[in-house]
Amino acid sequence: MQEKLLQFIWQHSLYNPANLETTDGEPLTIISPGRYNTDAGPDFLEAKIRVGNTMLAGHIELHVNTGDWHKHGHQHDDAYKNIILHVVHTDDAPKVADHIPVLELKKHIPATVLSGYASLENTPERIPCSRQLHTVKDITKESWLSRLLAERWEEKLQTWHELLEQSAGDWRSLMYWRTAANFGFKVNATPFLMLAQSLPLNILAKHRENLQQVEALLFGQAGMLNGTFKDDYPNALKKEYDYLKVKYKLDPVPAHLWKFLRLRPANFPTIRIAQFAALVHRSLHLFSQIIEVYTVKEIEPLIDVTASSYWDDHYTFDEPADIASKKHLGKSSVLNIIINTIAPIQFLYAGEQGSSKQQDKALQLLDSVPAEKNNIINQWQDIGWKPANASQAQAMIQLYNQYCTQKRCLECSIGLSILKN
Numbered sequence: 001m002q003e004k005l006l007q008f009i010w011q012h013s014l015y016n017p018a019n020l021e022t023t024d025g026e027p028l029t030i031i032s033p034g035r036y037n038t039d040a041g042p043d044f045l046e047a048k049i050r051v052g053n054t055m056l057a058g059h060i061e062l063h064v065n066t067g068d069w070h071k072h073g074h075q076h077d078d079a080y081k082n083i084i085l086h087v088v089h090t091d092d093a094p095k096v097a098d099h100i101p102v103l104e105l106k107k108h109i110p111a112t113v114l115s116g117y118a119s120l121e122n123t124p125e126r127i128p129c130s131r132q133l134h135t136v137k138d139i140t141k142e143s144w145l146s147r148l149l150a151e152r153w154e155e156k157l158q159t160w161h162e163l164l165e166q167s168a169g170d171w172r173s174l175m176y177w178r179t180a181a182n183f184g185f186k187v188n189a190t191p192f193l194m195l196a197q198s199l200p201l202n203i204l205a206k207h208r209e210n211l212q213q214v215e216a217l218l219f220g221q222a223g224m225l226n227g228t229f230k231d232d233y234p235n236a237l238k239k240e241y242d243y244l245k246v247k248y249k250l251d252p253v254p255a256h257l258w259k260f261l262r263l264r265p266a267n268f269p270t271i272r273i274a275q276f277a278a279l280v281h282r283s284l285h286l287f288s289q290i291i292e293v294y295t296v297k298e299i300e301p302l303i304d305v306t307a308s309s310y311w312d313d314h315y316t317f318d319e320p321a322d323i324a325s326k327k328h329l330g331k332s333s334v335l336n337i338i339i340n341t342i343a344p345i346q347f348l349y350a351g352e353q354g355s356s357k358q359q360d361k362a363l364q365l366l367d368s369v370p371a372e373k374n375n376i377i378n379q380w381q382d383i384g385w386k387p388a389n390a391s392q393a394q395a396m397i398q399l400y401n402q403y404c405t406q407k408r409c410l411e412c413s414i415g416l417s418i419l420k421n
């Protein structure tokens with residue numbers, strides 16, 4: 001028995017409540033188990049019980065063994081003065097005080113709860129409940145996913161709030177930074193964000209209409225124009241950048257931060273930077289345009305850009321590709337940017353404006369996007385749970401990363417449902 005399981009059993013009343021009695025033999029009724037306390041102090045606050053004919057209100061402390069009370073030093077802590085019941089799994093020592101009744105819970109815990117927990121705890125599967133998941137009702141799973149999406153966005157938006165503060169509340173800069181990070185996708189998100197943060201939007205604004213200058217600024221700040229080149233195109237960018245760098249006192253990010261290894265050439269940071277330059281060239285007013293459109297159909301033409309013609313037959317400078325092709329951003333990247341940048345920014349902005357109606361629209365936008373395909377979603381699908389849309393997929397990623405792989409089944413609605421069954 002672990003204390004966290006005992007607390008879980010108590011919190012969700014998973015024990016058999018019939019014929020409860022204290023270790024002194026007095027009948028005991030639990031009217032309210034109390035509120036689970038995640039801070040310091042007793043485990044459950046403001047509980048209500050009846051011992052014999054006496055009603056008691058106060059806090060409840062749980063331990064695996066009665067003797068743990070002294071081991072944890074509660075006898076010296078005033079926070080434990082208002083304890084009305086000491087719940088233990090095994091009563092292995094005398095009562096800690098005459099006025100604190102003890103309930104030994106061991107014999108009231110159904111064997112199915114213990115075996116259910118053991119099967120979640122001891123499986124080598126990456127998703128421990130993979131064999132029991134089919135027993136959980138759809139409504140339980142769906143409402144849990146809604147809460148997980150909120151949790152995922154809260155975490156994400158917390159870091160974005162910090163970025164917003166860095167930009168002195170400038171939403172255009174936030175959009176610029178986050179879109180840039182998104183263009184780096186998973187592997188190059190950090191150098192892409194550093195690149196955008198090293199290159200103020202107002203400098204790009206001055207050169208927006210000249211694509212070559214925008215490319216020079218972005219490739220130069222990416223640290224990719226330091227070498228010597230054979231082709232005219234990188235040489236022209238280098239010449240442009242050398243001038244602009246001095247003019248604006250720019251400091252590039254280290255080139256070694258960019259990762260090419262194990263990426264498909266179409267995802268090379270060179271291609272993504274060229275596409276990002278095309279996006280900046282197309283419009284610097286992306287934020288004001290994006291913030292008011294809530295359908296994929298409207299957003300797609302705003303961000304589906306194509307890299308300049310040099311990249312038709314190159315993936316890196318000076319190295320011609322075998323097959324020529326236009327380097328469009330592409331539908332799946334557009335959807336990825338809607339999922340990871342546009343819908344969350346719309347949600348955050350609507351929250352700042354106090355508009356729950358606009359927040360609902362941002363959520364509906366995410367609902368309208370198909371679920372992305374990745375390794376985590378594949379694992380869920382392999383055990384028979386397919387996300388209906390991007391909202392559910394995002395929530396399932398949160399569930400996998402923050403709960404399943406950390407074995408937090410006792411904090412998960414699905415885990416609760418399995419143990420209740």
Ligand code: SF4
Nearest residue numbers: 128129404409412415
């Ligand atoms: S955390 Fe929840 S969904 Fe994940 S394995 Fe445990 S019970 Fe299943």
